[in-house]
Amino acid sequence: MTQTRAEARLTSVEEQYPLAPSVLDADVYRDPARYRRELEDVLFEAWFPVFPSSDVAKPRDYVVWDQLDQSVVITRLDDGTVSSWHNVCQHRGARLLDGSGHCPTGRIKCPWHGFVYDLEGVVGSVPLRDSFDPGLLDGLRAPAVRVTEWGGWIWLTLSDDTPELLDYLGVIGEELAGYELDGYTTQYRHSVTLQANWKIVVDAFNETWHVPFTHQDTLGGVVLWRDAALKIASPHSWMTLPVRGLTDRVSSTDHRKTHICHYLAFPNTIFSCFPTHLQMWSAWPLSPDETLLCAYQMAGPAPAGMTDEKWARNNERDWKHFLDVLLEDSEVINGFTKVARSKGFTKNMFNTAESRLTAFHGEIAKRLR
Ligand code: FES
Ligand SMILES: [Fe+2]
Known part of the structure; x- marks a missing residue:
């Protein structure tokens, strides 16, 4: 045979x-x-491929990843890179974004009391700012999530300790x-x-x-x-x-x-x-x-x-x-x-x-x- x-x-x-x-x-x-x-x-x-890069093709596009009891915003910045951060308002924990879309102003407003975040998750304007403990507002941001693009995919990891993606793969x-x-x-x-x-x-x-x-x-x-x-x-x-x-x-x-x-x-x-x-x-x-x-x-x-x-x-x-x-x-x-x-x-x-x-x-x- x-x-x-x-x-x-x-x-x-x-x-x-x-x-x-x-x-x-x-x-x-x-x-x-x-x-x-x-x-x-x-x-x-671990590192995960979470969305095709084309899902956030243009600057100011965003998509939300909801898996593993986590919710993460992924945005395309004006310089073409991607940013990702936990989709949780730092005031009282409201979910900031849902689904996917385009954010022409580059400003994301919390639906509860109006804290405003930029496309990298940094808090800008805060209503009733003077009524807060100023030390807590200083440098406030939604915690960043490590993200990279490779092979047509957006990859993220929830760990700060995981090796860089290509070393991991x-x-x-x-x-x-x-x-x-x-x-x-x-x-x-x-x-x-x-x-x-x-x-x-x-x-x-x-x-x-x-x-x-x-x-x-x-x-x-x-x-x-x-x-x-x-x-x-x-x-x-x-x-x-x-x-x-x-x-x-x-x-x-x-x-x-x-x-x-x-x-x-x-x-x-x-x-x-x-x-x-x-x-x-x-x-x-x-x-x-x-x-x-x-x-x-x-x-x-x-x-x-x-x-x-x-x-x-x-x-x-x-x-x-x-x-x-x-x-x-x-x-x-x-x-x-x-x-x-x-x-x-x-x-x-x-x-x-x-x-x-x-x-x-x-x-x-x-x-x-
Ligand atoms: S929970 Fe977001 S502003 Fe209050
Ligand atoms: Fe099978």
């Missing part, structure tokens, strides 16, 4: 599935105290840089609330051997799931996944041109990259038993020889296909809350094909204080 090119690239089982089998206590998916510690010790310490940043994502545009987006712990959702997308059971009709004939090669790049992980009609047709030594390359930017974001476009999604915990999945499709310019119309049709087809696959995953994932506290659910056993799950949970455990 002739080997496929993908098979020929795999030199050993160890290279394909790098970690030994492991066991995980089921409590990590249902214990409310564990959930709270994960927010503080894992999620608050490491190999994943180097991999993503090869796609020149700055040239991509956002085409589609979709959000869905799933009835499962956020780590169940992350787990669900980091192994491929459920494909023949969950996705036989949608993916079974497309991806060569047996030939996925898993890589651990602590705290992140990734895999190369051969695709029929691409891996066997395109000749290149760059896996980004021949495979779907699927990256977990620890802890909760996945970039699933095709050579010319990608789907990206984040799993935002809402409670121990609920997760908001926010998905996007972004694409580069039409490949050589393809009209923009055909490229748009292809992208629409790919997005519909992605939504079909997501629906199949959702049907399984949505069953978890009903069994999360079952006396019959005591542990997960991960095989070597689930090495990325072993690595993911190991990274979380390492971070819990």
